[in-house]
Amino acid sequence: MNLFQLKNSLTTVGAELKRVEEEIAATAADPKIDIKNLENLETQKINLKKRFDILKDQHDSLEKEQQEEIKARASQNGSNQVKGMSSPDPKQRKIAAKAELYRATMRGREVSQEAIAQLGGVKGFLGDNSESGGEKLLPTTMTSELLHEPFVKNPLRGHSTFTNEINLEVPKISFQLDDDGFIADGDTAKELSSSGDVVKFGRHKFKIFAPLSETVLRGSDTNLVQTVDQALESGLAAKERKVAFTTEPKTGEEHMSFYKAGLKEVPGATKLAAIKAAIADLHEDFRNNAKVAITYADYMEILEALANGNASFYNAQPEQILGKPAIFCDSAVQPIVGDFTYSHFNYDLPVTYERDKNVRTGIEDFVLTAYIDHQIKLKSAFRIAKVVTPTP
Known part of the structure; x- marks a missing residue:
């Protein structure tokens, strides 16, 4: 999974975990509901919590890795991409912006607004x-x-x-x-x-x-x-x-x-x-x-x-x-x-x-x-x- 997909999965599992926790509270407060239902919900909560923790560890690890990669590249090439997009030559600015879009896409990162602006901007995103x-x-x-x-x-x-x-x-x-x-x-x-x-x-x-x-x-x-x-x-x-x-x-x-x-x-x-x-x-x-x-x-x-x-x-x-x-x-x-x-x-x-x-x-x-x-x-x-x- 890339970082974008991990964020989506975290959101999905987190929302389900919150729903189960709220249902546990409501079930526990109603003495008419069988205790087995409450036990089933507790089991669901434990499983969801484990899934959430695994996904969060992967997300945090990948996010840290990408941040370090960006810093390392910037220190190695003297922030060539930033320099390229601040170049007085419009052709060089466009090349640098295109290069950032291609690299960001291939590595699952967000494309900077500066690069998008250099390329004429976009109207939005299509679906999901x-x-x-x-x-x-x-x-x-x-x-x-x-x-x-x-x-x-x-x-x-x-x-x-x-x-x-x-x-x-x-x-x-x-x-x-x-x-x-x-x-x-x-x-x-x-x-x-x-x-x-x-x-x-x-x-x-x-x-x-x-x-x-x-x-x-x-x-x-x-x-x-x-x-x-x-x-x-x-x-x-x-x-x-x-x-x-x-x-x-x-x-x-x-x-x-x-x-x-x-x-x-x-x-x-x-x-x-x-x-x-x-x-x-x-x-x-x-x-x-x-x-x-x-x-x-x-x-x-x-x-x-x-x-x-x-x-x-x-x-x-x-x-x-x-x-x-x-x-x-x-x-x-x-x-x-x-x-x-x-x-x-x-x-x-x-x-x-x-x-x-x-x-x-x-x-x-x-x-x-x-x-x-x-x-x-x-x-x-x-x-x-x-x-x-x-x-x-």
Whole structure:
């Protein structure tokens, strides 16, 4: 148990002990109640008192150990964390504050108000989790950095829409005219008629684990922060890419996958022919802003077939080869053609953090919990380019 859990257990057992003592007093004062009831209560009191004393010894011992650890660290490094948060450099103050949050979380200590303030503050705590000691909200500036800064490892960043709103609802199209028949694309009109003109985002919970060794925890603030931040950023990017391109989504997450959401497939004898046919099949409103999500291997295969020994083809831009800009993603097992502004990721509810011990390795994890949904706002804005071998 960490210190937080021990405090909770002490409170619970202490309250029960007090209740039994009050019941003993009431029972003893009532001569009508059988003496055996009083004896049973006395036995309960003895057992509870033993439990309380054991928990209190563990609590006091752990609290003393942590206080000594804090003092020892402060004397060894000259209170580097305090110095870091009082640095005139805002970047160094933020690094020091992040490092304190990570260390405090992993050791079951409270995070100082100074560190929380440096990170933008939080609005409060989410519920209570007896297993983790309570899930805390991630400070606001950290949430913003993790969710909204572009990550190289997620190729859809910078192309799809990303938001962090609770109970988000958005219109499928960004404008309307007073003429009900203004939608020229028949597929879009049918889609709006069958599924409505508003998209409602749901909540799909997932966790990211950043393993931390004692060496990293005791190391420099900069190394600790880089280690955790990179793990969390990579985890978020990997989750976004996985839900969007998986061919085997979890139950209830089918709508998040381009391949399982019911997008129209456009056939072609080759990948390039299928891609060009898919581009042509889009309505011009979507075609003007269309891009092609494709694996780099597929693109090179197309390039080699076109080049046929002509090295000049390798200097051409993907847009010149495919007809539209390319988004290279190894998860795009079949090319996706469309206007990716209609691909919308939303993170619902505040991001939370806690710690968890990996019993297999003995290394503890800094754990981030988030809630994601990916909505393809208009299916008619996308096509899947599918290679179909002609029938002989």
